[in-house]
Amino acid sequence: MNKNLRTPVIAGNWKMNKNRAEAKALLEELCPLVKDAGCGVVVCVPFTDLETALAATAGTNVKVGAQNCHFETSGAFTGEIAADMLAEMGVEYVVLGHSERRQYFAETDETVNLRTKAALAAGLKPIVCVGELLAQREQGITAEVVSLQTKVALQGIDAEGLRSIIIAYEPVWAIGTGKTATAEQAGEVCAVIRATVAGLYGEEAASHLVVQYGGSMNAGNAAELLAQPDVDGGLIGGASLKADAFSQIVEAASK
Ligand SMILES: O=C(CO)COP(=O)(O)O
Numbered sequence: 001m002n003k004n005l006r007t008p009v010i011a012g013n014w015k016m017n018k019n020r021a022e023a024k025a026l027l028e029e030l031c032p033l034v035k036d037a038g039c040g041v042v043v044c045v046p047f048t049d050l051e052t053a054l055a056a057t058a059g060t061n062v063k064v065g066a067q068n069c070h071f072e073t074s075g076a077f078t079g080e081i082a083a084d085m086l087a088e089m090g091v092e093y094v095v096l097g098h099s100e101r102r103q104y105f106a107e108t109d110e111t112v113n114l115r116t117k118a119a120l121a122a123g124l125k126p127i128v129c130v131g132e133l134l135a136q137r138e139q140g141i142t143a144e145v146v147s148l149q150t151k152v153a154l155q156g157i158d159a160e161g162l163r164s165i166i167i168a169y170e171p172v173w174a175i176g177t178g179k180t181a182t183a184e185q186a187g188e189v190c191a192v193i194r195a196t197v198a199g200l201y202g203e204e205a206a207s208h209l210v211v212q213y214g215g216s217m218n219a220g221n222a223a224e225l226l227a228q229p230d231v232d233g234g235l236i237g238g239a240s241l242k243a244d245a246f247s248q249i250v251e252a253a254s255k
Helices: 020-033 047-057 083-089 099-104 109-121 134-138 142-153 183-201 203-207 222-226 243-253
Strands: 009-013 040-044 062-066 093-096 125-130 166-169 210-214 233-236
Touching: 009 093, 009 166, 009 210, 009 243, 020 047, 020 062, 020 243, 040 093, 047 062, 047 083, 083 109, 093 109, 109 125, 109 142, 125 142, 134 142, 142 166, 142 183, 166 183, 183 203, 183 210, 183 222, 222 233, 222 243, 233 243
Parallel strands: 009 040, 009 233, 040 062, 062 093, 093 125, 125 166, 166 210, 210 233
Antiparallel strands: none
8 A cells, every 4th residue: 555645653652751851851852853854753751741741842843642541531540541631731642552551551452442432532643552472473363463453442433533543563572672573574564454454444544544663663773664665653662762863763754
């Protein structure tokens, strides 16, 4: 499918890093470096950094995202944040179903689906993460796992909702390990995701879907990964914590 139909998006997932002063300093260094980016640039920061990040990126091309949201609009859910609360602040994106949320906080395909629907209802753009465990790759069931995660995440979401969604393919074994999927492995699974979406919504809708790769993506390997026909950007962990490394990935996606 024609890659020119899609503008790549490079999103940083800061995870549980950076206090407000550090967030401000990083964004003040980053924004000028990426001001001429030929791709979307997003920083997904801890909840406590959202206000700082929105202020530091105001008037720039850098968009701000959160790293999760709850699926209810309000209520007795101690410690949770509703999608509307994020939207009301001016947050535009939200990472959902990250493997660390699935692994350490018992999130499931079903709750990822509920969160995705809640995010869309609030007007947020979800970055929905899918990806196989190492054991699943070794069992040869990567395509089935990723396709299933994609299908469940999208249950009950119409074609209009799909237009606001990014799907990030993050093989769990490549996250924070320094082990990157080869460009071919990344391209192959991103193509599976697009084919799954084509099966649900048709080829035309799938041809506009941004599918990111994430997992030890850095300034050195970004160009090769992004050259794959079905890889439309990246969800960057470690390398998003340094302005120069992150801006080099943005540059690779802008070519
Ligand atoms: O989990 C990731 C982004 O969401 C990837 O993290 P790393 O880039 O640190 O491997």
